[in-house]
Amino acid sequence: MRINLAKSAGFCSGVKRAIDIAFRTAASEKNVYMLGDIVHNEDVVRQIRKAGIKKIKRLLPGKNRALLIRAHGISLNTLRATLKLGYKIFDATCPMVKEIHQIACDMEEKGYHVIVIGDKKHDEVQGIVGQLKGEATVIDNLDSIPFKKIKCLKKACVVVQSTQNLENVLKIVSALKQHISDLKFFNTVCKPTRLKQEEIKRMPLENDVMIIIGSKNSANTKRLYEISHSINKRSFWVTSKKDIRRYWFKGAKNAGVTAGASTPNYTTQEVMDYIKQITPA
Numbered sequence: 001m002r003i004n005l006a007k008s009a010g011f012c013s014g015v016k017r018a019i020d021i022a023f024r025t026a027a028s029e030k031n032v033y034m035l036g037d038i039v040h041n042e043d044v045v046r047q048i049r050k051a052g053i054k055k056i057k058r059l060l061p062g063k064n065r066a067l068l069i070r071a072h073g074i075s076l077n078t079l080r081a082t083l084k085l086g087y088k089i090f091d092a093t094c095p096m097v098k099e100i101h102q103i104a105c106d107m108e109e110k111g112y113h114v115i116v117i118g119d120k121k122h123d124e125v126q127g128i129v130g131q132l133k134g135e136a137t138v139i140d141n142l143d144s145i146p147f148k149k150i151k152c153l154k155k156a157c158v159v160v161q162s163t164q165n166l167e168n169v170l171k172i173v174s175a176l177k178q179h180i181s182d183l184k185f186f187n188t189v190c191k192p193t194r195l196k197q198e199e200i201k202r203m204p205l206e207n208d209v210m211i212i213i214g215s216k217n218s219a220n221t222k223r224l225y226e227i228s229h230s231i232n233k234r235s236f237w238v239t240s241k242k243d244i245r246r247y248w249f250k251g252a253k254n255a256g257v258t259a260g261a262s263t264p265n266y267t268t269q270e271v272m273d274y275i276k277q278i279t280p281a
């Protein structure tokens, strides 16, 4: 059986950069803290912890502390509170997330109400909303558009959480356009996510079986799986080789493999080696 690996599988540039900054910071500083996990992957989180970076839920006062800002970014309020407590800042916010912050702030400055399409509870969305002086509207799907509020808006701009499904985003934007006369749309789905989504729309058509690798708490892996499964029912979401089942590949001539933005390459390689081992050559 042939195994086809997606070109875009695994770490995106923002995650790679954040992990590099984390290890460099751990090597140069003593008391490094992080609000939450660096990325949504248990293995990577374990390695970062081993390097000496501690995960905290809230900021604690103390001397000579450093805070590592994760790839998703943080709100201005949290940043101010961190500086007030005397923390040194090591910023691993992805440059593409910073670009979204900039657009949202510029448009607010120009008098546009900011609408964010994304998961309300996700750190990246909270970070975007947390850059603004006023209130923003967050919409996570077509069914949750607050039309009563939307109909009162004359000028609004839309920015998008970097890992959203572009198809859903376009449906939401087209619904908004019917009610807001001056609507500026910024497609801020990042390039690595777009490449992943392009491949995941093609690969399930070209492969008998699709394997999507990533943690169960990884939002971008979940999206890859959902797209793949909507095209090819023989799509399976695994966290590592231990989740693989031999019967999935019965009669299959080829299998496509992809991995979320926070899945390390060695996990993907282990999964592919295991599939090779349990299927006929």
Ligand code: SF4
Binding pocket: 012, 013, 014, 015, 071, 072, 094, 095, 096, 097, 162, 163, 190, 191, 192, 193, 261
């Ligand atoms: S998914 Fe995109 S925006 Fe998010 S960290 Fe990766 S490259 Fe940056």
